[in-house]
Amino acid sequence: MQAPEIEVPIIGAKPAKDIGLSVSEGEYSLSFGIGELTGRVRGDTGMRSLLRQYLEPRVNEMLRVINQELLIPAQQRLQQMDKQGLVVIVDNLDRVDNRQKEGSKRTLPEYLFVDRGDQLRQLHCHVIYTIPLNLAFSNEFELLKNRLGDVKRLPMVPIQRQDGSDLATGMALLKQMVLARAFPDADATERLQGVEQIFEQPTMLERLCQISGGHSRNLLRILRRCLEEDDPPITHDCLERAIREHRDDLSLAITSDEWALIQEVTQQQKVSGEDGHHTLLRSLFVFEYDDPTEGRWFAVNPVLRETKKFRSLQAANHQTIP
Structure with missing residues (x-):
């Protein structure tokens, strides 16, 4: 079988003047020729493999060229516009599969962030x-922290203390997050x-925030289910139906x-380093919270606490639900 042909750009061949920086109503956009690669290799594992083989020995040179032809000129242009500099957010890398790297005992995340951590720090921007x-x-x-610096963990918005008592400040913030979308x-x-x-009743907003467990994406997902069904004001039955569907799916x-x-x-109220506990967090069965005085603690997703299975297990163990 003949290997697919791919066109690989010559790194460094594109002059710095071709880098684009556009401004529109306070939003800034950078363009760079290498971005055209994305559409050609997405969804084709054979092509990705060939591209990897080609680019692997050229990574350091690529970083040098990206810095010289993209990031440094961009920083200079932004500073001329009285901006402090450039921040790049590389999102969705949390979805990297935890499987072992081919031909290695290292997992893909360990290879990418630990073994290649020094290279990840070579970009000349935040x-x-x-x-x-x-x-x-x-x-x-x-x-990992030695290679990349401090790691910031993003826990849930705290709406409850570790002892089960309500935390009004977190609840107020979640309510404002919902209402700001309606009344910006x-x-x-x-x-x-x-x-x-x-909402048909004011208490329904608190119910929505409470069942989210402080997970903003879950909160908005339940809210969206309600709005897909009917226009506001959202009825009690509509909200409970959306919560039930979310609970059953999970x-x-x-x-x-x-x-x-x-x-x-x-x-x-804690998790260990075992693989099973990783699954609980990754699958949003369990949420992480951070108490300024007591430290990090963990709790079951509130929507799962309303399942018959959870309640039966609690009853079997003669436990009360905090």
Whole structure:
């Protein structure tokens, strides 16, 4: 079988003057020729493999050229516009598969962020990388921090303390996140006065925030389900139906072993470095919180607490749900 032909750009051949920086209503856009590669290799594993073989020995040269022809000129242009500099956010790397790298005992995240960490730091700008959660439980975590610097963990918005008592500040922030989408030009007080334009009953907003567990994406996902069904004000039945659908979708994927681990987290409010616990966090069965005084702790996703399975396990163990 003949290998597919690919066109690989000559790194460094594109002069710096071809780099584009456009400004529109306060938004800045950079263009660079290498971006044209994306569409050609996406979805073709054979082509990606060939491209990797070609680019692997040229990584350092690529970094040098990207710095000289893209980042440094961009920084200079931004500073001429009285901006402090350039920040690049490399998102979705937290989705890198945790499988072993071919021909190595290292996992792909360890190879990318630990073994190649020094190269990731060579870009001449501020860079924010998202990383897979399992690296936080890896034996390589300290080495990772030495290579890339401090790792910022983003816990849930705290709406409850570790002892189960409510935390009003976190709840207020989540409410404002919802209301700001409905009343973007109003202040915080005015938004609260408009709750009944969005929800049939004011208590429904608190119910939505509470069931989200402080996970903003889950909150907005449930809200979107409601809005797809009907226009505001959202009815009580509509909200509960959206919560139930979200709960059923999530619980459907939980195995018996994972239910046992969920029980452990309920009892201990912590997770270990075991693979099963990684799954609980990655699958959003368990949420991480950070208390300024008590430190990091973990709790079961509130929507799972309303399942018959969870309640039956609690009853069997004679536990109360905090």
